[in-house]
Amino acid sequence: MSLEDLAAHLRRASRLTVLTGAGISAASGVPTFRGAEGLWRQYRPEDLATPAAFHRDPILVWEWYAWRRALVGKCRPNPGHDVLARWSRERRCTVVTQNVDDLHHQAGTEGVIRLHGSLWELRCAGLPVPGRTRRRTGVCDDEWRDDRVPFAETPPRCPQCGGLARPAIVWFGEALRDSDLRAATAATRCDLFIAIGTSAIVHPAAGLLHDAKRQGAVTAEINPVPTPASGIVDIAIHGAAEDVLPRLDLLLSF
Numbered sequence: 001m002s003l004e005d006l007a008a009h010l011r012r013a014s015r016l017t018v019l020t021g022a023g024i025s026a027a028s029g030v031p032t033f034r035g036a037e038g039l040w041r042q043y044r045p046e047d048l049a050t051p052a053a054f055h056r057d058p059i060l061v062w063e064w065y066a067w068r069r070a071l072v073g074k075c076r077p078n079p080g081h082d083v084l085a086r087w088s089r090e091r092r093c094t095v096v097t098q099n100v101d102d103l104h105h106q107a108g109t110e111g112v113i114r115l116h117g118s119l120w121e122l123r124c125a126g127l128p129v130p131g132r133t134r135r136r137t138g139v140c141d142d143e144w145r146d147d148r149v150p151f152a153e154t155p156p157r158c159p160q161c162g163g164l165a166r167p168a169i170v171w172f173g174e175a176l177r178d179s180d181l182r183a184a185t186a187a188t189r190c191d192l193f194i195a196i197g198t199s200a201i202v203h204p205a206a207g208l209l210h211d212a213k214r215q216g217a218v219t220a221e222i223n224p225v226p227t228p229a230s231g232i233v234d235i236a237i238h239g240a241a242e243d244v245l246p247r248l249d250l251l252l253s254f
């Protein structure tokens with residue numbers, strides 16, 4: 001099946017859902033996790049992206065996030081994000097993303113469902129700031145946005161209780177926010193489901209494509225390399241999102 005076949009399904013689809021992963025932001029300069037230059041090739045997820053890692057060494061974890069915020073803060077949406085933003089407005093396309101970079105939002109995508117949180121949002125960790133206070137704080141419900149690079153102080157503190165703040169990001173072993181998972185699951189009831197730029201191995205996000213297929217959706221994947229989803233989808237397009245999506249968008253106008 002070809003790009004033309006995918007365009008034909010897109011033209012017919014009245015409910016379209018797209019699941020994106022780190023690959024859609026690669027052309028913007030955001031590192032992926034598992035590619036040759038991926039973050040997990042240089043860092044161990046268990047040292048940086050688990051609640052246990054944060055309890056063990058919050059300063060190390062915050063240094064890593066401060067570095068990523070500085071890097072991602074300079075990145076801008078690419079033509080792949082732009083096409084999806086337009087589809088969200090003009091084709092009732094629901095964008096579900098695993099990305100924490102907020103580039104879909106910056107591109108003007110409406111109603112993005114962010115499964116893994118955002119680099120730019122923080123919440124209270126309910127822990128004392130190392131070396132500052134012995135007092136254990138409660139967990140405040142507060143979640144707030146802070147896009148300052150660098151932070152006023154590292155590690156940042158909860159504005160409500162003064163305790164340690166943490167990134168509002170879903171780490172390994174943590175549950176996704178109920179409302180996000182429910183919205184993403186609802187979006188699997190669609191005519192066409194396209195997975196773009198994801199290695200399709202992190203659950204529950206990776207299961208969404210299977211749910212969509214089980215419910216009768218045509219499924220597609222856009223990725224330069226094969227993934228575990230490639231053998232399952234109806235249409236696998238091997239290519240970069242920033243090239244394939246504008247070509248696909250152009251085909252829709254004929």
Ligand code: BJW
Pocket residue numbers: 020021022023024026027032033034035038049098099100116169170171172173174175176196197198199200201202203204222223224225227239240241242
């Ligand atoms: C391009 C491109 C271009 C490149 N164009 N494409 C079995 C064993 C152990 C654990 C588990 C298990 N089964 C399930 C689990 C749990 C775990 C999991 O799935 N692990 C797997 C790795 C096995 N899942 C979880 O822990 C989740 N929570 C959970 O299950 O909770 C259960 C629970 C319930 C109730 C109570 C308590 C718990 C949470 C998962 C959170 C994932 N978080 C991360 C890191 C966040 C940290 C941070 O960002 O700071 O999210 S992991 C990382 O992977 C990140 C991503 O969102 C996620 C997905 O990665 P993605 O986007 O697919 O990126 P890559 O790099 O993998 O792939 C990029 C792709 O792009 C590649 O294919 C390239 O080819 C392609 N590409 N250039 C198009 N130009």
